[in-house]
Amino acid sequence: MTDTLIEQADRLVAAGRVGDAAALLHAAGDSGDVDALFRLAAWQLIGDPLPRNVPAAYALLSRARMIGHVDAALMEIALTANGSAGPDDWTRALSLLTGAAGADPVAAEQLRLVRAMRLTTDGKPVTQPAPRPVSEQPHVRHFPALLTADECVHLARTADPLFEPASVLDPASGRRVRHPVRNADEAAIGPAREDLVVRAINLRIAAASGTDVAAGEPLTILRYGPGQQYRPHHDAIAGVANQRAWTMLVWLNDGYAGGETRFSPSGLTVKGRRGDGLLFRNLLPDGRPDPAAQHAGLPVTAGHKWMATRWIRQAPLDLWAS
Numbered sequence: 136m137t138d139t140l141i142e143q144a145d146r147l148v149a150a151g152r153v154g155d156a157a158a159l160l161h162a163a164g165d166s167g168d169v170d171a172l173f174r175l176a177a178w179q180l181i182g183d184p185l186p187r188n189v190p191a192a193y194a195l196l197s198r199a200r201m202i203g204h205v206d207a208a209l210m211e212i213a214l215t216a217n218g219s220a221g222p223d224d225w226t227r228a229l230s231l232l233t234g235a236a237g238a239d240p241v242a243a244e245q246l247r248l249v250r251a252m253r254l255t256t257d258g259k260p261v262t263q264p265a266p267r268p269v270s271e272q273p274h275v276r277h278f279p280a281l282l283t284a285d286e287c288v289h290l291a292r293t294a295d296p297l298f299e300p301a302s303v304l305d306p307a308s309g310r311r312v313r314h315p316v317r318n319a320d321e322a323a324i325g326p327a328r329e330d331l332v333v334r335a336i337n338l339r340i341a342a343a344s345g346t347d348v349a350a351g352e353p354l355t356i357l358r359y360g361p362g363q364q365y366r367p368h369h370d371a372i373a374g375v376a377n378q379r380a381w382t383m384l385v386w387l388n389d390g391y392a393g394g395e396t397r398f399s400p401s402g403l404t405v406k407g408r409r410g411d412g413l414l415f416r417n418l419l420p421d422g423r424p425d426p427a428a429q430h431a432g433l434p435v436t437a438g439h440k441w442m443a444t445r446w447i448r449q450a451p452l453d454l455w456a457s
């Protein structure tokens with residue numbers, strides 16, 4: 136019984152016998168147990184209880200996918216497209232998704248959304264999203280209808296099981312910590328969950344902002360209920376070398392009250408429609424944080440506000456380093 140095997144492995148881990156647990160799962164995997172392969176892959180992606188080893192995890196996911204494990208296939212597709220285990224390969228990822236879509240409704244829905252986009256063979260948008268200037272100081276650009284309604288729904292659905300109370304990056308430890316500056320729920324869509332819809336959206340945001348997709352932090356979904364807000368803050372992080380140069384916000388829904396985005400120093404206040412993007416620059420030309428880029432998400436007064444945030448660094452960052 137697979138359950139028993141996984142439980143047995145978990146018990147070994149709890150007893151500090153990680154090597155024995157891994158050996159047990161490897162033996163089961165070698166005789167075709169897909170759940171054992173998937174669990175081993177997950178351990179090596181998370182980096183706990185085994186050391187992080189993304190290429191090894193990727194190989195295990197491929198084996199599990201070939202035996203018919205759909206979640207393994209979806210993760211393999213994400214890692215293939217975003218280059219977590221070798222050069223990024225949109226074409227191969229798309230062909231894997233096409234293969235998975237025959238048997239799996241989740242994959243089929245992703246494929247439907249991707250096919251509705253006009254993309255190059257690299258998954259980039261064929262046409263450049265067109266900005267409208269909003270402000271020069273701070274530097275703010277509005278991208279009407281950057282995402283379709285279906286894409287907004289997809290992001291919300293992807294984030295839904297991942298929500299946690301929002302946190303901020305602690306410059307001292309580099310870890311995420313709870314902070315009263317921000318009391319919404321948030322969900323970061325990390326590289327193992329960056330399905331092709333999310334990947335194409337991240338590539339579109341990179342095209343819109345003129346940045347390298349590899350400089351983007353994981354796309355993060357924020358959900359604010361009544362009374363929730365993000366108090367005035369800078370997205371730039373004190374003391375980091377690879378600074379957050381840009382932020383792209385995308386409104387994922389309409390129909391709530393309050394919740395405008397306000398640049399506190401100038402009072403510039405914006406509220407987009409579902410699917411609209413708002414790009415702003417966090418840094419001055421000399422690389423220091425731009426005081427004018429300080430901003431807040433004002434309190435929501437009725438309904439829920441759903442928003443996607445992509446913080447974009449000055450240079451590529453390793454999403455697996457931590």
Ligand SMILES: O=C(O)CCC(=O)C(=O)O
Binds near residue numbers: 384394431442
């Ligand atoms: O919710 C908003 O309007 C702002 C969100 C924000 O500032 C951020 O995600 O960095």
Ligand SMILES: [Fe+2]
Binds near residue numbers: 370430
């Ligand atoms: Fe912000």
